[in-house]
Amino acid sequence: MKVGVVGSGFVGATAAYALTLRGTCSDLVLVDRDAERARAEAEDIAHAAPVSHGTRVSSGDFSALSGCDAVVVAAGANQKPGETRLELLGRNAAIFRELIPQICEAAPLAALIIATNPVDLLTDLAASYAPASQVVLGSGTVLDSARFRHLIAQRAGVDATHVHGYVLGEHGDSEVLAWSTVQIAGLGIEEFMAARQLPWNSALREEIDRGTRDAAAAIISGKRATYYGIGAALARIVEAVILDRRAILTVSGPTPYGIAMSLPRVVGRSGIEETLQPPLTAEETQQLERSAQTLREALGALEGRGERN
Numbered sequence: 376m377k378v379g380v381v382g383s384g385f386v387g388a389t390a391a392y393a394l395t396l397r398g399t400c401s402d403l404v405l406v407d408r409d410a411e412r413a414r415a416e417a418e419d420i421a422h423a424a425p426v427s428h429g430t431r432v433s434s435g436d437f438s439a440l441s442g443c444d445a446v447v448v449a450a451g452a453n454q455k456p457g458e459t460r461l462e463l464l465g466r467n468a469a470i471f472r473e474l475i476p477q478i479c480e481a482a483p484l485a486a487l488i489i490a491t492n493p494v495d496l497l498t499d500l501a502a503s504y505a506p507a508s509q510v511v512l513g514s515g516t517v518l519d520s521a522r523f524r525h526l527i528a529q530r531a532g533v534d535a536t537h538v539h540g541y542v543l544g545e546h547g548d549s550e551v552l553a554w555s556t557v558q559i560a561g562l563g564i565e566e567f568m569a570a571r572q573l574p575w576n577s578a579l580r581e582e583i584d585r586g587t588r589d590a591a592a593a594i595i596s597g598k599r600a601t602y603y604g605i606g607a608a609l610a611r612i613v614e615a616v617i618l619d620r621r622a623i624l625t626v627s628g629p630t631p632y633g634i635a636m637s638l639p640r641v642v643g644r645s646g647i648e649e650t651l652q653p654p655l656t657a658e659e660t661q662q663l664e665r666s667a668q669t670l671r672e673a674l675g676a677l678e679g680r681g682e683r684n
């Protein structure tokens with residue numbers, strides 16, 4: 376299995392490192408318009424291979440992506456403190472117009488896994504710039520769902536891998552924390568906390584909501600970028616695709632709302648194999664519709680400025 380990473384900055388390099396530590400692929404190639412950066416990151420990550428799974432790690436230009444089964448796309452601008460993800464749209468859409476056709480030409484059989492923000496809109500744009508045969512999906516709210524589960528696990532005092540629950544909609548400020556989907560040991564959050572005699576109330580719920588929604592801004596203000604969480608999430612998504620895991624992940628792709636965003640999906644060799652619609656409360660459904668509206672408006676504004684094509 377061969378995986379490419381285009382954009383070898385904080386996110387791309389960390390995803391490559393996570394893939395190396397997981398032993399997901401035999402070959403990994405890093406590409407960046409800053410070729411020296413890609414070379415240096417590849418060399419550094421390659422030094423982890425002999426003490427992990429022996430992955431062959433290299434760097435190159437687009438032609439080095441030939442034969443890739445999956446390509447992670449993490450090229451483009453990241454947020455500065457105080458900036459929203461949607462504010463990156465114009466800059467990163469311009470990069471994608473040139474970049475996506477080059478990747479698809481070099482690696483026509485690769486599944487493209489988009490991380491660049493705003494990830495839902497760039498997933499939509501990437502799919503429109505790629506041939507119809509190319510699998511394209513976005514990392515969506517896989518990271519947000521992990522943050523949500525982490526914060527719930529802390530309060531519940533259990534292993535986060537045993538906490539289930541989904542963040543849906545935009546990977547961004549309008550995302551929907553679907554509390555009705557949270558399950559621990561087959562119990563809803565309130566039942567679980569009551570069964571363990573742990574405190575649970577609306578203030579704790581609000582604290583988890585804010586902690587999930589504001590996680591990126593809080594990390595960016597402290598260290599300029601987020602990359603460990605998303606690096607691990609991207610490695611997990613790549614693995615689900617190339618190893619046909621049929622994992623349930625909230626990746627971003629087409630929805631009945633007329634825009635790409637996250638819903639729980641079965642992810643395997645052909646990318647999104649199935650989209651699932653959990654039974655949400657009326658309030659969650661409304662929030663999801665508002666999230667879709669936010670994304671449609673942002674894309675409409677880009678089109679209005681003639682910057683889509």
Ligand SMILES: NC(=O)C1=CN([C@@H]2O[C@H](COP(=O)(O)OP(=O)(O)OC[C@H]3O[C@@H](n4cnc5c(N)ncnc54)[C@H](O)[C@@H]3O)[C@@H](O)[C@H]2O)C=CC1
Pocket residue numbers: 381382383384385386387406407408409412449450451452453454463467470474489490491492493494514515518546600601602605
């Ligand atoms: N989806 C998610 O959950 C997350 C997404 N991100 C997003 O990932 C993206 C990358 O973030 P960072 O790695 O922190 O930024 P970074 O600035 O560290 O890296 C971006 C890299 O892209 C490269 N690049 C730019 N244009 C290129 C092109 N045309 N061809 C090849 N390489 C190109 C740059 O040279 C740079 O090395 C941002 O848009 C950021 O917002 C970040 C964290 C989480």
Ligand SMILES: CC(=O)C(=O)O
Pocket residue numbers: 454460492518590591601605
């Ligand atoms: C930067 C970003 O999108 C995140 O960490 O969620």
